[in-house]
Amino acid sequence: MNTPRDNFTSNSAELLKRKSGAMSSFSVIDTGNEEVVRENYIKDKMDENNSVNFFGRHFNRFVMVTHINIFLYSCGFWIQLAVFPYLTKQLGADPVTFGYLQTTFAVVQLAGGPLFGRFGDLFGSRQAMMLAFASASVSYFLLFISSSIPLLFVSRLPSVFMHAMQAGQMIVTDVCSPSKRADALGKLGISYGVGMVVGPMIGGIVSRLFSIEKGALVACVLSLVSIVITFLYVPASVKKSAASQDSNIFSLSKILRLLRAPGAFFLLTIKMGTGVPMGIFQSMFSVVALERFQLPPDQNSYVMSYVGVMAMMVQGVGIGYVTKSFDQNRILAGSAMSLMLGYFMMTFASNMWHMCAVFIPLIVGLTFQNVVTTSALTRTVSSADTGAMLGLSMAVNSLIRSVSPTVGGYMLTRFGFESFGYLGCAVSAVITGVLFYRARKEEGHVVKP
Template identity: 50%
Template sequence: MMTEADTGGALRQRTHMSDAPEGETSPPTAPGEDSRRGAEAPADTQADYSVKEDFSSVCVIRVVQLNVILYSTCFWIQQSCFPYLSKKLGVDNITYGYLQTAFAVFQLVGGPLFGRFGDLMGARAALTLAYASGILTYGVLAFASSIPMLFLSRAMSLFLACMQGSQMVITDIVAPEKRADALGKLGLFYGVGMVIGPTLGGQITQRYGEEAAAMTATVGSLISMLTVIYYIPKHVKHVRTEEQSVANVFSFGEIARLMANREAAFLLIIKTVVGIPIGILQSVFSRVAMTIFNLPADYNGMVMSYVGIVTMLVQGVGVGILTKRYKDLSLMKFSTIIATFAYILVAQVTSIEQFCVTMLPLIVGMTTLQVVISAAITKVVDPKDTGAMIGLGMATNSLIRTVGPTLGAYMLEIYGYSSIGYFGMIVCAVVSASLFRY
């Protein structure tokens, strides 16, 4: 059984979680040493990123970034019309909750499988599958005439992992020391679509109906898929991967092998645990805004836009500045400390103005932590397995979305709003203490 000292020592052995300044790398491993040391010596140190700045790689990154904007726009167009379409088809509150849970479960199952598919079949095949899943999801929704068809549209989202696929491409192209910054900027582009999508979806729904909005998302996904086919290379990894059959995608033994990597498992646990409080807060915010802050619908939207803009700035600008100056482990400690104190403030707020102020440190802490961990989990495994690891990381988000609403509703009803802040404080304090012991 792994001790805390074992985990801490292993984490500090990594290039970007070591005590060496940012930019310094560990000595190269001898040929064949990776195979002898297993998960403790990923071939990431041997991958050749010398071509990362060439024109073709830059073009691929730009195509991925633009596609993320289009994907996010389409997803939020669908999100804006889905409640109205489900209401038109007679969906009650309980069934609507089942629909949301079904979506989260399919994403939870599909994420790791999609990651394996990308590792085995390449970037182009993975992103094509993701956007094809989007076409099916939105297309079925556009023609939905009954509640079972709504559930079918949720089932089609099994491989709707466009953001995950984009992260896989960025991870494979960008050098490890710049990976967190690049992934953060990808989140910035997603945020642009998140701003455009709901507004555009609302306008289309109001003028032409919910079906037209869903069809618009379908067409947008088709454009993205064609762009991937024409502009994304078959493989973008800097290491050779053996040709394997699609059947190996469903090898849960391989996924279990990755989870057996002690460093990867530790990071995934941290990502999941610290994500639960913020997931709970997000799931109950609309109800808190109405019942505690007496916030009308238009102001509710303004607060959500404010949170989205601050998150975009932290992902697109703040993370890049911080990762150039500090190593990953230091940023993880720093982020959990900030989040701990931010949750204390969240538990004390009595007005929406105070809430907006407390969101600043909470967003800085949690966003930085999530981006750094997302990059770190790709550094502790062999480059040929980075897609599956990103899939496992995304699966933790789906897990949180699955349990968060129910747990949040229970805490809000039984213990009150302040309990969410105190719960987040305890979780982040424990995680922070654990990180300082390593």
């Protein structure tokens, strides 16, 4: 049964022929790239044909369903994250074992990210989203029935394909034109942020009224609900160009070819450079909050909510305005400068009020950097390979999470909390200089997100 998307795509050539005279008025990424003009036109028309009216505003129905799924995914993830430390302690895990569990999760996700992206390229974004939630439901159910530490480790293994945010980015990339992609990708963070606030609250209530394990069961049920929603409301469409590509899910040559795509390696390097200091800081923040700032659990929850709300504001309001007003290189340079300022302020922070001020430039810089690099990476390759490229982007995040706890623990013990600020400030200063140099060099020829 053909979806509206399928029907439109089959007639796109005729529509383009009739409207070719209007194409010069479209906002395009590269004025010499006719294929990009074509993609902008097709996806803008798809957006018109599949829009729904919600409180007087028009939204793409597939994007709306994706937001619902991302909210449910975030709720489930943060529910289990809230109960996981208490469950591990209940089963007798010491801090070292807990660290091993975190590392296991990060390594498994690192291995699965590129494979998941390739799966989405070959079989479609709906199947990828369903696979992500199936993996999540199995992982949460195993956590629910875990009665020993070995079972806790086993419960981490299905998370190899638990990449619902990546699947959501794939759907948005499929249905949104390049000119609207950065804003649409950024707004996914709003739904995730709402789940980040609601999830721990649900987990706490369930744990208090029933038991710690029941929180994991609730997360499992939410994941199963998302599978049904995805099956019913996301179109079962496979990318048209996928059939001509290598059909192997794992292809080292494909990964190397993606890394050689113009601009891809540079963007991934920037993502890695800005991500490492932040990953180290995030991995040690709970320890710093407890030992340096003596933050009780309830106040720690307030700080997390503050961070979540601020991130939602930046993603919901700031991304759309800034990406329309400035080019990619200048946004990246500005975000690196914002991170540099935040890390510099961190070196002087002596209480949690200071840290709340530090979070402002850090969140602004990191949010813009993540959204712009993700959007730009999807445009370095053809539409047939966007899933695999998003997988590489996610793999960078997983790699950072794999090494950050070890490096962060060593830095905190050996050099103190201030070392996080010194490292971040130095790295961000170098990246800022590189990006401003690149922006000046390419002025007049920059790519707009």
